[in-house]
Amino acid sequence: MDPLFKGTGLRRKLSIYLVLSLFLIVADYQIEAMQKVRSWLSVAVTPVQWVVDLPEQSWTWVHDRLQEREGLLGENRQLRAQLMLAEREVQKLASLTAENVRLRELLNSSQKLDEQVRATQLIGVNPDPFIHQIVINDGSQNDIRVGQAVLDQTGVMGQVTATSPFTSRVLLVTDANHAIPVQVNRTGLRSVAYGRGDYNQLELVDITQTEDIKVGDLLVSSGLGMRFPEGYPVAKVTLVERDPGREFTRVLAKPTARLSLSRQLLVVSTAHQQQQELVEEQ
Structure with missing residues (x-):
């Protein structure tokens, strides 16, 4: 207990504190x-x-x-x-x-061509590794017909094998079931290039031992069969193997078309195909 207020009541303490507070407030201002x-x-x-x-x-x-x-x-x-x-x-x-x-x-x-052409675009690829086939975004509604050739800016890609109203399927030249008539650009020697199921190889199987063909020769479409336009690049010869024990020379060639890269393509109608279409329309 505070000695100052020893023996005093609570009310008296409170009164004394209030008086002191008022005194200090007044003193502070006065x-x-x-x-x-x-x-x-x-x-x-x-x-x-x-x-x-x-x-x-x-x-x-x-x-x-x-x-x-x-x-x-x-x-x-x-x-x-x-x-x-x-x-x-x-x-x-x-x-x-x-x-x-x-x-x-x-x-x-x-x-370079006199044939009718239409620009198109690749939109799909067959996932089967044994079928070299692509899908383009034009079909019968755009006058795409079975048998028309398909090209890119560097060579022949393949040909249309099936159409629907809005898309078409194209079999590439390297498919094992595809063949294209060609000729050696340097000499005019005619042959047929067959697909081998390899995107980097075509094979010529009917070249005799005495024919003039060598590595680096350019193979172009011959126009025979009237499906592919004449004179368009198809492949370059990469192997010429002559074996005296065989009747024919083994010739391999690499396609000039960028089969795995190209997206912008051309669909080509030869003059013969256009005439057939006119006959069918009549």
């Missing part, structure tokens, strides 16, 4: 010396106020830094997204440029 005391006390208490306010200031600083960091991270993510979009546009532009080059090459190749 007595000039008290203002100096208050100023000294404020100076003395200032470090305590700083210490008390330090946690809040620290938290505010950390909070502001975190918000700035989150803002910077968000801005960084946004910039990265914009960069990816820009890179995608650049890639798309490069793809469109390459596609335009391929289309110009196709146009140039079609100008």
Whole structure:
């Protein structure tokens, strides 16, 4: 118990405290010396106020830094997204440029021919490794007919074997069931190039030992059979193997068409095929 108020009641204590409080309040405003005391006390208490306010200031600083960091991270993510979009546009532009080059090459190749041509695009590949067949995005509704030749900008791809209203199937020259009449561009020697089920090989099986053919010779379509346009590149000879014990020379050739890469193609109708279509329409 406080000695000052020893033996006094609770009410008396409260009264004394109130009187002292009122006295200090009045003295603080009326007595000039008290203002100096208050100023000294404020100076003395200032470090305590700083210490008390330090946690809040620290938290505010950390909070502001975190918000700035989150803002910077968000801005960084946004910039990265914009960069990816820009890179995608650049890639798309490069793809469109390459596609335009391929289309110009196709146009140039079609100008070499007197036949009717139609630009088309590859949309599917037969997954069976033993069947070399592709699907194009034009069909009977676009006047695509069975037997028409299909070319890319570098050579003969194959021929149409089946059509539906909106798509067609094309058997590639390398399929084991495909054959195309060819001739050696250098000498005019005629033969037939058979598919071997290998995208990189065709075989000529009826070349005698005395025929003039050598590695590097260009094989072009001969036009015989009236399905493939005459004079279009088919393959280049890669192997000429003459064996005195055999009647025929073994000749292998690599297709000039980019069978596994080309997407923009041409469907060609020879003059004979166009005449047949006119007869059928009549």
